[in-house]
Amino acid sequence: TLMASVVPQTGTSHGVSVSEILAVRELDVDSETKDDGRWQKMPQKSTEAYPYAFTVSYVERAWQHRWRCSDVTFHCLEGALCQQWVQTIREQLTALTSRPKHLLVYINPYGGKQQGERIYEQKVAPLFTLASISTHVIVTEHANHARDHLRTEAELKKYDGVVCVGGDGMFSEMVHGLVSRTQRDNGVDQNSPEEKLVPCTLRIGIIPAGSTDCICYATVGINDPVTSALHIIVGDAQPMDVCSVHHNNTFLRYSVSLLGYGFYGDVLADSERKRWMGPARYDFSGFKTFLTHHYYEGTVSFLPATDILGTPRDKTRCRAGCFICQHNGQLYSEDHQPLFLLPEYKGGWRVIRGKFLAINAASMSCACPRSPKGLSPAAHLADGTTDLILVRKCSRFNFLRHLLRHTSKYDQFDMNFVEVHRVRRFRFTPRYCQSDSELDLRENGKRLFSQICRDHPACSCSPAYSSWNCDGEILPHAAIEVGCVTTPYNLLCKYTVHSESI
Ligand SMILES: CCCCCCCCCCCCC/C=C/[C@@H](O)[C@H](COP(=O)(O)O)NC(C)=O
Ligand SMILES: Nc1ncnc2c1ncn2[C@@H]1O[C@H](COP(=O)(O)OP(=O)(O)O)[C@@H](O)[C@H]1O
Ligand SMILES: [Ca+2]
Numbered sequence: 001t002l003m004a005s006v007v008p009q010t011g012t013s014h015g016v017s018v019s020e021i022l023a024v025r026e027l028d029v030d031s032e033t034k035d036d037g038r039w040q041k042m043p044q045k046s047t048e049a050y051p052y053a054f055t056v057s058y059v060e061r062a063w064q065h066r067w068r069c070s071d072v073t074f075h076c077l078e079g080a081l082c083q084q085w086v087q088t089i090r091e092q093l094t095a096l097t098s099r100p101k102h103l104l105v106y107i108n109p110y111g112g113k114q115q116g117e118r119i120y121e122q123k124v125a126p127l128f129t130l131a132s133i134s135t136h137v138i139v140t141e142h143a144n145h146a147r148d149h150l151r152t153e154a155e156l157k158k159y160d161g162v163v164c165v166g167g168d169g170m171f172s173e174m175v176h177g178l179v180s181r182t183q184r185d186n187g188v189d190q191n192s193p194e195e196k197l198v199p200c201t202l203r204i205g206i207i208p209a210g211s212t213d214c215i216c217y218a219t220v221g222i223n224d225p226v227t228s229a230l231h232i233i234v235g236d237a238q239p240m241d242v243c244s245v246h247h248n249n250t251f252l253r254y255s256v257s258l259l260g261y262g263f264y265g266d267v268l269a270d271s272e273r274k275r276w277m278g279p280a281r282y283d284f285s286g287f288k289t290f291l292t293h294h295y296y297e298g299t300v301s302f303l304p305a306t307d308i309l310g311t312p313r314d315k316t317r318c319r320a321g322c323f324i325c326q327h328n329g330q331l332y333s334e335d336h337q338p339l340f341l342l343p344e345y346k347g348g349w350r351v352i353r354g355k356f357l358a359i360n361a362a363s364m365s366c367a368c369p370r371s372p373k374g375l376s377p378a379a380h381l382a383d384g385t386t387d388l389i390l391v392r393k394c395s396r397f398n399f400l401r402h403l404l405r406h407t408s409k410y411d412q413f414d415m416n417f418v419e420v421h422r423v424r425r426f427r428f429t430p431r432y433c434q435s436d437s438e439l440d441l442r443e444n445g446k447r448l449f450s451q452i453c454r455d456h457p458a459c460s461c462s463p464a465y466s467s468w469n470c471d472g473e474i475l476p477h478a479a480i481e482v483g484c485v486t487t488p489y490n491l492l493c494k495y496t497v498h499s500e501s502i
Contacts (some may be wrong), residue, residue: 002081013259014072018098022069022131022233023087026082029069051074052082052210056089057130057228065221067230069127082143098235100160100203101130105137106146107428108175108209113278115373116165116209120159124207124229131233135163150177151184161203162345167210168257174204175242175254190251193244193483205232212472214257214368219381223369238320239329239382241363243484246468247477253470258366258375259482260469261428262296263289263358263391266442268469282370290400294462295355297477302426303349305385313413318365328383350421355393358405360426361386362430363484371406376420385422386484392417423484430478432464 053075060070074083093099107116117139136159140146146164150156150173162178164170182200183190187224201269206228208216213223219238220228243255258264263363310316312430318325365374376387391402394417405412413420468475 004266005152008136013257016056016058016072016076018089018092020234021089021093021229022057022059022127023252024054024056024086024093026086027055027073039490045230050077052076052079053081054086056135057309059234065227065339066224067227069130069226069230096235098237099131100232100235101133103135103161103163103205103232104154104156104159105131105163105165106149106170107137107139108146108170109139111166111170111210112213119209119225120165120207123225127226127229127233133233144173147173147177150174156181156202159202161205161232163205163207165207165209167208167213168215170210171204171206171215172254172256172471172473175256178202179242191246191249192246193246193249193481195472197242197244203237205267207232212283212368212370214366214374215364215471217365217369218257218367218374219373236320237290239325241380241382241384241386241484242307243361243386243482245468245475246481247479248485252475252477252480253302253473255363255470256359256468257362257364257471257480259361259386259471261359261478262294262466264360264469265294265466265474266294268472269467269474272474290403293357293396293399294466295357296359296462296466296478297355297431299351299429299431300356300359300388300390300426301351301429302421302423303386305422305424306348308383308385308422310378310380310383310422311391312376312378312422313411316376318380318383322382325380326383327401328385352390354390356390357393357399358389358391360391361423361426361482362389363387373406384484385424386426387481388421388426389413389424390419390421418428425481425483427481428466468484 053073055073056073057069057071059208060068060167062068064412074085091455105120107120109116120137125135138146138149143148150162154162154177162174164174179197181191182198186198188195188198206216207225208223208228209225216228217223219240220231234328240256243259243260245252245255260268267285270288271281273280274284277284308324308328310328317326359377362376362379365372365377365379365383367377376389381386394402398415398417402412402415402418405415412418465478468477468480
């Protein structure tokens, strides 16, 4: 902590922890006169009490998990002392090895309210410059540009981390690019659902500029670009669970936040066609999907996580340095065979058949501005499990009550048509088999059930299939198999997250 023989301008003492200092610079106290367009150092006036000074920029914690950059100026009597302070602080900052020095930044200019470039230039780039971080910035030109660039071209050795400016979709592109590349480089077959994933060493930072920004909100505690930039600068890191999604032994995608079938799948599918509305498309499509009230028949099988601490109904929340994540992670340290891969454990699969309005798997709380406690408030960021929430067919009124409870203090799981399980793996099979030609149709953007319903305008029955909302991207396959494979044992990505305050 910086204090003592130097005093800030106000004459009061001020403590700043070195780990929260962003930069330090010497000040020319009485040289504020310009000459020939250049600043010049003037001789010191003996009347000035403290003629030498330096300014420290540091992280200030503000309201609701927000971080801000603040300056404090310290004055001293002697120039040598002042220089010694500046030099010592610089040395201490250089010694902080967890801080990134070179970052690769991808900006999605079309995410959220299409403000990605402006947010980065105005709010984030000046902070990176202040903290002496060099950046290589790429503004994406099309969807999957960032993913493909990371997977094949990017010279990852040159960087300490990658940063995306956008929403959950952009974060997902980063995860896919980095994780796929790591598996390919290590000869791991992504198509095998049982295969252990090799951890990726680069960190991913996220500057929120999307529509829901759930991954940012659930990890940092707020969706605020300046706060995220400061977490990235000070080198905060948080491991994160990653689920791999397969269909018939073919790899489809990874998921880190929400995998949702039924309600959230339908909201997303409808809202994609209304991108021009910006983030409000989710409200519109949410309302519309709520009114259509479709349910889907099928079978959910899952492997409950019985060997861990914690349940989805806990009152405690996952925070930085979470004990439950640490404990459950230790179960899977290098020398332990994960229990859930043992044959005895595998016998523990449970099967539930039914008509569901929604099937949601939340690997993290999925807190977002719309629901500050999230879909599964007690879910853990890095415990190697996902919370499987089954909402059975019920009345519109009851479903509305369930939805509204996400925004209030009442428990959304305490309703007789809702159940929640903490699982290692799960599988969903729709009641009616989906043929490949149907899948092709859906992949080409044509919605099979909307055609059927056009053919039967009076028909109020539910369509056979929904699609999966996988971190905000549509998966046209209804039948999927999901394994939540990430634990510190199987750590995939580090995500920049703040420390104490969430
Ligand atoms: C009628 C009252 C309704 C209140 C419902 C409150 C529940 C809100 C829970 C929201 C959980 C969202 C999980 C996040 C998903 C994102 O990955 C995805 C994509 O986000 P992006 O557009 O990339 O920022 N957004 C949505 C809405 O599917
Ligand atoms: N330059 C681009 N043009 C069009 N789409 C893009 C571009 N860059 C990224 N995307 C895609 O935009 C989609 C939404 O991005 P995201 O950043 O998540 O914003 P939002 O939160 O508004 O959905 C993602 O599927 C991403 O792959
Ligand atoms: Ca989890």
